Amino acid sequence: MSVYQCETCGCVENTALGFYWARHDKDWPEEARGKALCSECAPRVYSDGSATGWGKWHGRFTKRQAKGMLIDSQGLLWSKETVAAGQLPPHLRIVGEV
Ligand SMILES: [Zn+2]
Structure with missing residues (x-):
């Protein structure tokens, strides 16, 4: 499961959701x-005004803030526990913390 930080509200979101x-x-x-947004902060309408189905939290997991998570070289988030357990793929490196 790849997760990232929403650029508007700062929550943890899954790339697939x-x-x-x-x-882009x-x-x-x-x-x-160009902004990586969560399902709740994503646009409710396309440029032509039709509904996107976004604009509300998907409910597949509890919404929580990304603060304290680690950021890899691709901009995805990892928990400190996952990295400490050696589960970061070898082609990635941690570049920061939220
Ligand atoms: Zn958001």
Whole structure:
């Protein structure tokens, strides 16, 4: 499970559930384009005004803040326990902490 920090509210979000992979698509409103957002902070409408289905928390796990998590060289988050257990893939390195 790859997780990242929402650039608006600072919560932990899953790349498969939040506004992460599609953030550079041109269909999104200008103010959201390029931002990694959680499902709740993602745009409610596309540039043409049609509904996206975003704008509310997905409920697949409890929403929590990313503070205290570690950031890898790709911008994804890891818990300190996971890194201490040696589970960070060898091609990644920790570059910071939220
Ligand atoms: Zn958010």
